[in-house]
Amino acid sequence: MQIGSTSSFLSSNIISQQKKKEEEENEKLASGRRINSAADDAAGFSISQRLTSQINQSAQLNANETYNQSIANIESSGLQNSSDSVQRINELVVASGNGLNGEQELGAIQAEIDELVAGIDNASDLGLDTINVTTQSVDDNLAAGQAAQEQLLSSQTDLGAQINASDSYQRQLSSAFENQSAARSRIEDTDYARVTSDQSKAETLLEASVRAQKEKEENEKKAMGNILG
Numbered sequence: 067m068q069i070g071s072t073s074s075f076l077s078s079n080i081i082s083q084q085k086k087k088e089e090e091e092n093e094k095l096a097s098g099r100r101i102n103s104a105a106d107d108a109a110g111f112s113i114s115q116r117l118t119s120q121i122n123q124s125a126q127l128n129a130n131e132t133y134n135q136s137i138a139n140i141e142s143s144g145l146q147n148s149s150d151s152v153q154r155i156n157e158l159v160v161a162s163g164n165g166l167n168g169e170q171e172l173g174a175i176q177a178e179i180d181e182l183v184a185g186i187d188n189a190s191d192l193g194l195d196t197i198n199v200t201t202q203s204v205d206d207n208l209a210a211g212q213a214a215q216e217q218l219l220s221s222q223t224d225l226g227a228q229i230n231a232s233d234s235y236q237r238q239l240s241s242a243f244e245n246q247s248a249a250r251s252r253i254e255d256t257d258y259a260r261v262t263s264d265q266s267k268a269e270t271l272l273e274a275s276v277r278a279q280k281e282k283e284e285n286e287k288k289a290m291g292n293i294l295g
Contacts, residue, residue: 099254110253117250124243131236138229144187145225149218151182155197156211163204172200192217 104111161167162175176199183189183197192214197207 101254114250114253117246117253121243121246121250124239124246128236128239128243131232131239135229135232135236138225138232142222142225142229145218145222148186148188148192149215149222151186152192152194152211152214152218155179155182155194156208156215159197159199159204159207159211162199162207169200176200 101107101110101114158175158179162172167175179197179199183194186192186194189195193210194214197210199207
């Protein structure tokens, strides 16, 4: 009786282990992940967690860079608008010196220049507020306008280099993100062919264990009946 009980316990334990194995394989198929916890693969889980941290960092850096690029693009647009305005101011300065303009015409030209200058945020820093076709020579006005144009061009060049560097850095971040994600997938993702095969084996072993347990129980009952009979 004791031997039979021990045998029955061992068989039940085997069946329990086989059920657990089958459940694990089903979880891998359902989640699509080979590693769902440290218990599945302690080393792989640790590597996966580090890669996840790197992936999150790359994603955040990429988001930060996208924000910085948006700001830079807005600034670039503003510089271009200012440059266009200064170009128009220089054209007006040249037109004012054609010798055909009277006081009224020069006043109209200055009014347009003033309107353009008012639309430029850092006009005074660029020296544009000194331009006045009604009180000073064309050469002085044109020198101020051209100096402003050069400053704007320098700012646009610097900003363009910054945007290009940002683009390059963002491509590096995207590449790192893709490589890190691919590496994590290779570690975490389920090998469906292998897991399906393992699942089939687990199911077969479970069925065989259950069948063997039933046969053993039936044999023990028959043996007990023969003894009692």
